[in-house]
Amino acid sequence: ARFRRMSGLNVMHPMGWDAFGLPAETAAIARGLHPREWTNSNISNMRAQIKKLGTSYDWSREVNTSSPEYYRWTQWLFLLMYRKGLAYKAEATLNWCPLDQTILANEQAEGGVCWRCGTKVERRKVNQWFFRITNYADKLLEGLDRLPGWPERVKTMQRNWIGRSEGATIAFEVEGGVGKIDVFTTRVDTLYGATYLAIAPEHPLLKNIIAGHEEAPLVEAFVASVQDKSEIDRAQLLGRQGVFTGAYAKNPLSGERLPIWVTNYVVAEYGTGAVMGVPAHDQRDFEFARAHELHIRTVVKPAGAKRAPSASKLPSAFVDDGVLVNSGEFSDMSSPEARKAMTEKLVKRGAGTAAINYKLRDWLISRERYWGAPIPMIRCPNDGYVPVPESDLPVLLPDKAPITGTQGSPLEHVPEFMNTTCPKCGGPATREPETMDTFMCSSWYFLRYLSPHDEIEPWSVDDARYWAPVDHYIGGIEHAVLHLMYARFFYEVLREENLVPGDEPFMRLFNQGMVLGENHEKMSKSRGNTVGIDEAVATYGADALRIYEMFAGPPEQDFPWSTTRVAGVTRTLKRIWRLVLTHARALEQTGAAGVGIARDGRVLSVAEKDLRRSVHEKIKNVTEELGDRMHLNTCVSAIMTLLNEVEDFAVKHDDAADSPVFAEALTAMLLLLAPFAPHIAEELWER
């Protein structure tokens, strides 16, 4: 920011606090404090520390997402989503602690037990608010191609997260008029190789499928055994487990009878919650078939091969594309040709459609927690869910609530909060007791910096047209998918409403690394290897600390803290200090350094020419590095090299101070230093 200002740009460099959330609530409970007290005292400490570092933030734009002045607009944005049909309520399967009577985040339910009381965690269906981010899957995917300023790895992670795959949905008719099981597959070409169907334990048709079959009790027992396990725990179950339902379905092209199995490896939430089992060409199906002695039929051979390998001798599934065999009229087609032809035939028969699937799921924003922005919805016995009128915002978080981390949402137990009237019919109604995911607060905060004190609108659209999108966004890699995906989703929605310019919120993304302990491990209080900012500034000075951190390595990499190296930086700053003050008076006499060197007809010595060339090389280096790669470490080494050369010149020339080249070199050195060591550079400049 300092560099860009020195370059003449109008720079907005703001700071704020993403202050709601579970960690603050948990920490406050542990200390017997109100989350607000705990949060605000942390903010005060951190603000004071950051100020000591000379970060040049514009504190007049400071925001705090847990203040009513801020979260009123978070609620406003919820209402906007609701109005656009993007917010809806639906059942979600979540971790539930039966003893604490509360929903648990995944990180609170590790190992299948409640982190607080150790009770076995159950899976429970709960009605929750969602945002339809999946409606924007393709836009979010395509938008990545318009972000050359983003690191490739972040874009890759987002693409994987969205997880678009093209294929077809195929309908398999279940015998006995029970209905159809839809299957999504990317490998329609292997349809003749299907030897069974596998469905998730939660498949909606399961009850009807097993009705009347003697296998029903076994199936029910199996479903019960996996039901309470999360997807992750199920994935850790050894082997491919499953049971036969007793029912059969018909392959829509070959007419073959396929046994229907329930398995632990089919995920209810992805695709249709059912797969066609093609053991010869899918490794998971292969393992399942081997474990349960199901038929394996090869229907694709490698492109050059004369015949397909015999199924009984396969060491593993052949998953590549190839040429079809044993596939009726489609035999001898290549896999891509067959996919096209078979999909067309399925469509003609009304037994399938081309389909696209995504891994991306809708965004669950409900939280059964206190420390968050209340969802601005009212439930009326007559009118159902009714949005809180904008004029009634903010829906204030009540100061007093039983914040224990148990017994569900704390707000539910505060009658003054819960009891209200319906905005539509005026009758008695209750408020939504849930609060919003903190990712909502952080999905738009950069826009609030435009108008941090505005009470009429969340931000000025005119100012947004001037400032937005963010030119340069800096954050940790941990935000690669969630925060950066949600913020992009919000921005796209806001763009549709003409509230923001452009189509992506962050033009350039920079992921900074972490400072590690001396032995390359994460700093943490439990390890006792932290370096406090207050302490470090007191010991080394803010400028030495700044330069040390910037010099330690490229900022996108982690680096291990080293106390002895800070001393080296202090040495450099002392040398600059001495050098400039030794020649301050001489510089004064020389006047504005460097001005007119080229024009005054002066003949420069070889040493002067060398120094001058070097000075301008360094100016170029630092300017390019700061503006392009942000490799602050090489900027610092350029300044150090310049210092060596200027010192050397002064040692070798008693009359150095008379040389305009020397004066120019000192001046340039201080200007180059200014963004890195602003306090010392400013003081020396003044003197």
Place this chain on the structure above:
RNA sequence: GCCCUGGUGGCGGAAUUGGUAGACGCGCUGGUUUCAGGUACCAGUGGUCGCAAGGCUAUAGGGGUUCGAGUCCCUUCCAGGGCACCA
């Protein structure tokens, strides 16, 4: 398992487009100053042979492209991170 990063002296790192490998700093060695330690300053510092000039060798390992490779290609190994039965 898949995906993404990365691997250069004792250490952090530099080499931006294929063009003098090791900039800059730390540390270390020797020296000057000092009663001494520290500070400050000077010189040296990848390995190896040599009194020296200089030679040879070297960017995780192996192979390749090129007049020329730390950089490009193939392959193996190692480390860190992300995702994880995604049909």
